Amino acid sequence: MSKPGIIFDIKRYSIHDGPGTRTTVHFKGCPLSCWWCHNPESRSAAPALLFRDEKCIACGSCVKACPRHAVSVRNGALVTDEGLCVGCGACCDACPAEARELCGRPCTVDELMPQLAKDEIFFREGGGVTFSGGEPLMQPEFLIEALDACGRVGYHRAIDTSGFAGKSVILETAKRADIFLYDIKHMDPGRHKEFTGVDNAVILENLVAISEAGAKINVRVPFMPGLNSGDENIKATGSFVSRLKGVVGVNILPYHTVAKGKHDRWHMDYRLNDLLPPTDAQTHHAAGILESFGLKVHIGG
Numbered sequence: 001m002s003k004p005g006i007i008f009d010i011k012r013y014s015i016h017d018g019p020g021t022r023t024t025v026h027f028k029g030c031p032l033s034c035w036w037c038h039n040p041e042s043r044s045a046a047p048a049l050l051f052r053d054e055k056c057i058a059c060g061s062c063v064k065a066c067p068r069h070a071v072s073v074r075n076g077a078l079v080t081d082e083g084l085c086v087g088c089g090a091c092c093d094a095c096p097a098e099a100r101e102l103c104g105r106p107c108t109v110d111e112l113m114p115q116l117a118k119d120e121i122f123f124r125e126g127g128g129v130t131f132s133g134g135e136p137l138m139q140p141e142f143l144i145e146a147l148d149a150c151g152r153v154g155y156h157r158a159i160d161t162s163g164f165a166g167k168s169v170i171l172e173t174a175k176r177a178d179i180f181l182y183d184i185k186h187m188d189p190g191r192h193k194e195f196t197g198v199d200n201a202v203i204l205e206n207l208v209a210i211s212e213a214g215a216k217i218n219v220r221v222p223f224m225p226g227l228n229s230g231d232e233n234i235k236a237t238g239s240f241v242s243r244l245k246g247v248v249g250v251n252i253l254p255y256h257t258v259a260k261g262k263h264d265r266w267h268m269d270y271r272l273n274d275l276l277p278p279t280d281a282q283t284h285h286a287a288g289i290l291e292s293f294g295l296k297v298h299i300g301g
């Protein structure tokens with residue numbers, strides 16, 4: 001059996017992750033740390049134990065359930081020793097209050113395929129499977145094996161990616177994917193690094209590379225008021241994208257506050273607490289700029 005990947009969710013009936021009704025497999029781990037990340041609990045590559053202390057009823061079940069004695073009570077507070085924890089999830093299963101949750105679990109392609117097969121009826125009607133994250137390109141062996149397995153049974157395959165990966169990796173996946181959902185977060189390298197933690201050079205180079213290789217690409221622009229919403233950046237995005245081959249459209253994804261809720265839930269710092277979603281006028285203005293470059297623009301996922 002091949003090496004398992006680490007996934008943290010399989011979302012069914014998605015209508016925003018590519019053409020038709022899709023089943024989205026979320027891979028764990030992401031090399032970026034975007035300020036507006038919708039899945040902050042998925043950033044680390046390994047399974048992560050999440051704890052919501054406000055839900056804990058101090059029953060002690062998790063302490064008893066842990067086979068590694070990683071959970072203990074110190075000074076009246078529940079403590080998990082990350083050095084001992086192996087991410088087995090026994091404490092989560094034992095918790096009666098849903099205060100503990102394991103984000104990420106190992107999964108082989110053999111285990112994944114029967115899960116996907118449950119939604120085959122949608123795949124036959126124009127839907128398919130979307131590999132998302134985290135960042136799916138961070139687990140190339142598992143991704144390529146899953147793409148091949150889906151290809152053998154005729155499932156449409158989309159890769160939802162930041163594009164931050166080795167060129168050889170993304171080109172290998174481009175041989176197999178039916179479409180890329182490819183984020184452009186900012187055209188300015190410095191601003192990109194500030195907002196995501198990484199330079200955009202690799203991302204833009206990879207986008208050109210898959211375009212030249214014949215990939216079908218749906219560009220996605222998370223639209224963040226005051227961060228990347230300025231006319232100059234939108235024009236630079238339109239100019240760059242309009243010169244690529246294989247682009248079937250550009251989606252503007254207006255910022256919303258779901259990310260804040262996720263950060264609050266897991267007690268993670270969130271930098272955009274005061275940021276409001278863009279107005280319809282702002283979003284349509286940006287769409288107009290992109291359309292002026294001859295691009296087919298859609299607002300939303």
Ligand code: SF4
Pocket residue numbers: 049065066067068069070071080084085086087088089090091092
């Ligand atoms: S995930 Fe497993 S090893 Fe880690 S604390 Fe819970 S029971 Fe213990």
Ligand code: SF4
Pocket residue numbers: 055056057058059060061062063078091094095096097098099100
């Ligand atoms: S099992 Fe759940 S509710 Fe009980 S002490 Fe552990 S985290 Fe708290």
